[in-house]
Amino acid sequence: MLNLVLFGPPGVGKGTQSQYLTRDMGLLHLSTGDLLRSEIAAGSALGLEAKSLMDAGILVPDEVVIGMIKSKLQGNPDASGFIFDGFPRTIAQAEALDNLLQDLGTSIHCMISMTVPRQELIERLLLRGQDSGRTDDQDRGIIEQRLEEYLRKSAAVADYYRSQHKFKEIDGRGSMDSIYLRIQAALNTGSSSAGNGESTPV
Numbered sequence: 001m002l003n004l005v006l007f008g009p010p011g012v013g014k015g016t017q018s019q020y021l022t023r024d025m026g027l028l029h030l031s032t033g034d035l036l037r038s039e040i041a042a043g044s045a046l047g048l049e050a051k052s053l054m055d056a057g058i059l060v061p062d063e064v065v066i067g068m069i070k071s072k073l074q075g076n077p078d079a080s081g082f083i084f085d086g087f088p089r090t091i092a093q094a095e096a097l098d099n100l101l102q103d104l105g106t107s108i109h110c111m112i113s114m115t116v117p118r119q120e121l122i123e124r125l126l127l128r129g130q131d132s133g134r135t136d137d138q139d140r141g142i143i144e145q146r147l148e149e150y151l152r153k154s155a156a157v158a159d160y161y162r163s164q165h166k167f168k169e170i171d172g173r174g175s176m177d178s179i180y181l182r183i184q185a186a187l188n189t190g191s192s193s194a195g196n197g198e199s200t201p202v
């Protein structure tokens with residue numbers, strides 16, 4: 001199995017690049033944001049619980065997303081690997097993921113962290129909000145809250161993988177194809193702790 005974590009702040013381009021990786025490597029794409037939005041669309045109790053937090057730009061509780069990932073991992077025993085997008089976003093989630101993968105006899109191969117300057121992230125998200133229908137992309141205050149949440153709770157997850165020598169960082173600016181080439185190059189280099197050794201900036 002090949003398991004990758006695609007990491008970075010909201011708007012950095014994880015979803016788009018996950019689609020390229022899925023197409024070329026046959027990995028299963030698991031986006032906790034997408035899974036939560038499906039729960040909301042289905043009107044489930046879980047979706048109802050998550051909606052107000054997501055609308056406010058706040059992370060949903062760890063147990064909720066860990067439970068969703070657990071059932072996806074257990075429901076796809078024949079997968080050749082997974083791309084985790086938007087997960088793990090806290091240290092508790094990263095530890096839970098390690099345990100879940102260990103139970104399946106596998107582990108994370110590497111984390112690819114994408115970086116884009118804060119101002120460009122805000123512009124990208126506002127643009128996405130114009131046609132995505134995502135209310136959390138339509139309000140500058142909510143976008144700033146999500147970036148704040150990323151800095152407060154998620155940036156440390158990079159250090160978790162850095163200490164396991166599984167961390168690689170790439171520039172998320174430029175065309176989708178050029179970014180994808182950088183990801184492929186990062187995957188083709190051996191295990192490293194590439195990056196500047198500091199927490200991923202926003």
Ligand code: ADP
Binds near residue numbers: 060
């Ligand atoms: P983005 O990366 O643009 O913020 P996502 O679709 O990944 O978009 O996430 C949307 C919202 O869903 C987040 O603001 C958060 O409320 C919730 N969410 C998604 N993934 C997680 C997670 N792993 N842990 C907690 N909350 C999450």
